[in-house]
Amino acid sequence: MSTEPPSQAETVVVGAGAVGCSVAYHLAELGAEDIVVVDQGPLPVTGGSSVHAPGIVFQTSPSKTQTKAAHYTTRLLKDAGVYDEVGGIEVARSEERMDFLRRRVEWATSYGLPEPQLLSPEEVGEHLPLVDEDEILGGYYSPTDGRVDGIAALQWYMEETPATFVGNTEVTDLDVEGGEITAVETDRGRIDCDRAVVATNNWGYQTGQMAGVDLPIAPVEHQYVVTEPLDELAEEDSDVGENTTGLDVPGQRDVAEQMSEGPNRPVGRDQDHSLYFRTHGDAVGMGSYNHETLSVDPDAMGKNTEEHQASVRGFSREHWERATHPDRDTSAKEAFDGLLPATADADYETTENGIFVFTPDGMPAVGETAQVDGLWTALAVWWTHSGGYGRILAEWMENGVPRLPSGPVPVGGIHVRRFEPHAGEKDYFVDRGATRYRQVYSIVEPRWQPDDHRGLRTSPFHERQRELGAEFYQGGGWESPQYYESNADLAERYADEIPEQEGWRGINRSPIEGAEHLHTREHVSMFDMTSFSAVDVSGADAEAFLQRVCTNDVEMDVGDVTYSLLCNEGGGVLADVTVARLGDEEYVVTTGGGNSPGIHGSWLDEHAPETVSVNVDEGGRSTIGLWGPKSRLLLQRVTDADVSNDGFPYFSAKRIYVGEVPVMAMRVSYVGELGWELWTPTEYGRRLWEVLEDAGEDLDVRPMGGGALESMRLEKGFRLWGTDIDTDANPFEAGLGFAVDMDTDFVGRDALERAREDGIDSHIVPVTLDDSTDIALSGRPVLDAEGEETLGYVQAGDYGYSVGESIAYTYVPSEHADPGTDIRVACEGETYDATVREEPLFDPGREKIIR
Template structure:
C-alpha cells in the first residue's frame, strides 16, 4: 500500500541527496505535512554514484558559507540518525602546475581566510610531504584545507531522509509524479502512480519543490516553470586494492582535469574533461534506476595517461571499475535554487553540476529558511533560479552549452572568462555595427555585449590571464575618452519594464523606496527593498506619463526584478510588461557629450531644458528618439533610447558626427572601471538582498516621509539603532596589483571583510574596490581613521579608504 496522504503542506519531488536535505531542513524548522516522493529508490538517479568529495571553498562568500555548513552538518549527522555516513575529514589538496593556476588558488586561499575557512598555502615540497605518491616535477604550489573531507553519498542522503522521517516527514519510494495541477500562478496538487501501476492518487498541496535532478527540466515543464539543465556523462575509475595505501587527502589537479580520492585502500580517479558528452537528449528511460552508461575508454584515456605520470602507482595498479554515470549541468555551472519566477509556489533545488554532495546540506538549509520565512536568508543571487532567462530552457542551447560547462569546473577561472558555446542567441540592434568596428563580445544573460574594442591589427579576442590582460590598455583608452572627451557604448541589454495603469504611482511608491510622484519626464534612481531593507533591485525609474513608468534594470536581473514587482502587485491596478527588445540604447558620455548631441539633433540639451535626472523626446538625424540624462560612469551624458527599427540609423548618425570630435566606441569593461572610480554600486556584488540600503550608503535614494513602502520600518529602525557596517571605497597605493572581488580587507592588521567588487581605476591610477567594513557605534571619522590593507594573493597591499566617491565626490561633472 502506498499509504499517502491526500493533502500536504509541501510535496518534494525527487529523493536524491538534495531532496532529502530539503525535507530534513524543513522538518527541522518544525514543518509538518512534508511529503517526499521518489520515482524509484532514494539516491537511484545521480547521488548513488557521486564521488562524495566534500569541499568548503567555493567561488563566492555565500557559496563557501553553504559548503562549510554542509561539512559541519555531515560531521554530526551520523550521531543524530545512527546512519553511518562515512564522513571523514581527511583534508584536501589542490595543486597548480602553472604560475597562472598558482595565482588562482592563492587568491582563493586568501578569500577562504576572509570567510573563516581554515586554509594553508603550501610549497611543492610540502605538497609531497602530505601526498607522498605525487610526482611534483612541475608542481608550482598547493593549497591545503585540513577540514575538507569525503563521505558515502548514498548514506548521507539516507541519513538526511531518516532525520526527516524522525520528525514526521512522509518519504515514499517507487511513487512517480505524473501530473502537476495548476491554477493561475499556483500549483494546487500532484497526481501520482506507483511503480507497478497498481495504485494512483492525488495529493493536494500548498507548494512543491522540484528536486528531480536530471529530470528537473521535465518536471519543471510539468509545473509550468523553466529549469535549464542537461545531463552529461561523467567518468571515473577505481583501481584494484593497492597494498599499503592508507588514508590520503582528497587531491585535485585541475590543470590535468583530474581528482583523486583514496577509498578503502583503492584510488578513485575522476575527470572533468574540457569537452564533455551530453547525454539523454531524447529523454531518460522511465526504467532508469542505479543505471550505468556505456564505457568510453578512448574519451577517458588522455586523463588516465596524465594521471599515471602524476601518481605513478596508478600505472602499476589494475583497474577494478570503469564507471560512467550521468550528472546534470546548468548553463553557468551554478545550481538552481529558489522560487521559480513563473509560479508563486513552485520551488527548485536542482542542477548541482557534480558538486551535489558538498552543496546539498547548505542548499537544503538555505531553501528551507527561504520557504519558512518567505524571504531569502542571505544573498543567493549566484544560484537563484530567477537568473535563468526563458530561452535558456531551449534543448539545443543546453546540449551545446553543457558540452563546455562540465569542463569549466576545473578550467582556469580567469577574470572576465567568457563561455565559448551557445553564443550569439541575443543580439542588440547595434551588434553588427560594433563588430565591424572591432568590438570584442562577452555574454550576459544570453546578450552579446561589446566589452572592449580591438585596435586595427590587434586580435579581436580575449587572451586570459590573472595579470593585465590584452585589453587592459584598450580599456584605459576608452576610459580616458569618457573622462576627457566623449565615448559611446551600447546599453541595449539592460532590462526595460513598463509599469502602466491607474494605480501606477501608488504601486511604484509601495514597491520602491524612492518618491515616484514626480513630474512626467523625471528620472528617479531607486531600490526595491525587502522587509529587512535589503536590496532586491537597483533600478532607474522614469515617469513616462501620468499613468506609466519605465523601470530600467541590470541585464542579468530583468526577470528577477519583473518577478519581484509581480509578486508584490497585490490589488494595484497596473500592467507590467517587459519591453526590453523594443528599443536599442546608446550611451553618449563625456565632457563633449552635449556637443555631440547638438550635432545630431535640433533639440535643447541645456541644463535649463534637460537637467540631470530628466528625459525628453527628440529628433535624431532623420528619426526619433528619447534621451535620459543619467550616468553610470560619472560624466555628463545621455542614454539614447531608439525604437529597434530606427536603431541602425541612430548609430550611424551618432558615429559619423562623433568622428569630428574624436569620439571613441567603448565597451562594458570601461563602464565598470569608470563606475568603480565614482563609487557606484554594482548590483549582485556591492548591493544584494542581505545588504541594508543605509549601510550601502544609499539612504539618499530612500524617502521615508512618503506613504508606506516595503522595507520602510526596517529603514527607520536602522536610523534609530545605527549602522553595523559601511560600504567603503578603496584604492591600492601600489598601481601594479589588480583587484577583482573577494580579496580580504584588513583594518589595522586584522581581517574584517572582503571586497564585494574590484576593477582598475585608470584615471585615478590604481586598482580599486568596494567592501563592507563592520563599524558598530562608530562615526565616519572612526572608520576612516584606521589603516587599511587588501590581501592580494597572500600579499598585503596598503589601500586608501573613502566613504565618498574618490572621483568627483560632489558630482559636479555630471551636472555641468
C-alpha cells in the same frame, strides 16, 4: 517513512536525494508542516547521483555563496555524524596551477574557511603518502574538506525530518492552473499541494517540462573507478560488503557499496589533469573529468529498475585510457599512474560512468520559477553544497529571504530566473553544459568568453560596431562591445596615463579601455545600452504600486526621475532602478541587463495588482548612453528640444526627437559626466546611432565599451547589482541610504527599521592602493593594517584612470570604515598597503554631472 502517498500536502518535494532531503529538513526546522518528499527510487538508496557519487567535498570556490554553502554543509553533516573531516589537498603539477592554488588560499581567507594553507611537495606526501612527490610542485590544504557518506546522510535526513517520505513512486505530471502549482500527479495517486520543489537534478529538465517550464539542466557522464585492495593500504579497515546490507539498491550494488566506504586520508585532486581521488578503506577511488564531454539527452535519462540505475552508465574504458579531453594530452590512467604509482597495475573492482548536471553558467538553479507560482527549484547542486542550498531555499520559501545562519546570501548568480529566454532550448543548454564540464577543473582566464552560440542577441548598432572593430563580450546572450579597435589611436594619445597590467590581471585586457575612459571625460562618447531593460508600469494604481515596492518616494511630477531600490522582505537589495514618470498613470523603470529582466522584471510583475500593467520590455528598445562634457553640444545639434541645464535638468526625462527618431531621453549618467540615456524603439536604433555619429564627427565623438564603463562607475562610486550590491546587503550597509524614504511603506521597510535600530556594523567603502597601480581583483582578502585580521574582500576593483589610482570597493566593519583608515589588500600572492577613502573619488561636488 510512509509507503503510501497522501492525497494532500502543503509542500511536495520531488526528489529524495541530497538536495531534496536537505530542503525538507530545513523547511521543517523553520516550522513548516505537512511536507511530502517523493522519489521514483527506493529509500534511502534512490538511484540518483546522491548514491553513486563519491561524496568528496572541496569547499573553496571563487564564489562566496558556493564556498559558504559548502562550509555550512560540512558543519551540518559533521554534527550529524555522516561527514568525514579528513581534509582536502589539491596538488599542482605546473607553475600556472601553483598560482591558481595561491588564489585558492586568498578566496578561502576572504570567505572565512579555517586555516587554508599552501604545502610543499614533502608536506603533501606526509598527508598523502601514495602521491609521488617528484610529480608535483606543491599543494593547497583545507583541513575541513572531506567526504559525505551519501547513503548514511540520506538516512539521517529521513530519520530527523518530520515529513512523509514516499519511495518507489514516479511523478507523472505537475498540475498548473491559473499560473499556479496545484498538485503533483504520481503513478500512485494525486497529491494536492500549495507549493512544490523540483529537486530531481539529473531529471530536472524532464520534471520542469511537466509544468511547461524549460529548465536548462544538462546531464553529463563522468568516470569513477575503485581499485582492488592495495598492499600499501593493507592496515586500513574495510567494511566493503556490509555498507548496504538490508537496503534495496537499484542497479549495481557494488557502486553504492563502495561509495559508502569512508576515506582515512585527505581527499585529493589533480586539476592539471582533471582528476580527483580518495581512499575507500584499503582501496583507492579515482574520478576523472579527463575525457571529451559525454552529454546525455535530457529527455533520455530513463528510469531506475532493480537491474539498472538510470544515473549510472557503463564504464567507457577508451575514455579512461586514451586522451580524449580537448585540453589535455594525457589520459586519466596515465596521469594517475604517475601521481599514484601504487594504482598503476591494480585491477578495478568497481567502475562507473556516473551522471550529474550542469547549467549553462555552471552555477545552481535555485528559487521560485517566474512561469509558475509556488513551483520552486533546487537543481544543479552537488553533495558539496547540498546542505547549504537546502537551508537557503527553505529560508527563501518560508521567510522571503535567502540566507544561511551566517547571514543573507546574494541571489544574482544562483536564481533560476537569471537565465535568458533562449537558455531553455535544449541544444543550447546541452552545449553550454558541455563547455562547463570541459572547464570544471580548468584554469579559466579572467573575462573568458565562450565561442559557441554567439550572435544570438544583437543591438541594431551591431554591424556598425563590427566595422569599428568592437571586441564583443556576451552577457545574457547579448553581444556588447568591451572596447573598439577603432579607438587604438586613443591608446597612443593617453599612453602615459594607462599603466600596464601584468600577469593574471592583464589577461584579456586592452589599454584601449582606459583610453576610452579618458576620452569620455574630455570629449563625448556613445555607449550601447541595448542590453539594459525597461519595465513599463501603467494604470490608475501605478503610483501606489511603485510606492509599495520602491524604497524611494515616487510621488513626483511628470518628467521627474528618481533613483530607487527594490528590497526583499529582509531588506536586502533585490535591485537598483531608475524610475521615470512619463504621465499621470505612466512610469518606466529601467534596470540593468544580463539577469535583471528575469529576476527584477518578473518580481515587479508578480507583485503588481490587477489594476496595474507591468510590461518587461526586454529587447524592445535600443538605447545609447551619450556621455561626456560635449554631450549637450552634440545633442542640441540634433534636436529641437531645449537640452540646457534649465530646460532639461539632471534627473529628469522627456520625449524628444533626435533627428527624426522618437526618443525617451533621461538625463542620467552612469559614468559621472554630463549626459543622457536615449531610449528608442529597436527599429529606430540604427538611425539614432547614425544621427549622433554624423553630427558629432568634429567633436570627436567615439564609441565606448564596457571596460571604460566599469572603471568610470567605480571612480564615481556607482553601484552595480550582482557585484557591489545584492540581496546579502541592505541599503544602509551599501551606502544607499539616500535612496530610502523611511516615511513610505515599502517591502522590506520593517526589516530596515530593525537594522537601523540595531546599528549598521558593516559599510561599503572605496579603497585605493597606496603605492601600486596593480588592479585588485574581486574576491581577494581585505585585511587590517597589520595583515592579521580579515575584514572583508574585494567586491570590485579596477584602475581609476582619471584619479590615477587603483580602486577597490569592499564591505568592512564600521570601525574600519572611516576615510584615512590604513588597511591591506592581498591579491595574486602580493599584499598591498591601502587606504580607505571618502567617496566619490571623482568629482565629489558633482560639478561635471549637473552642469
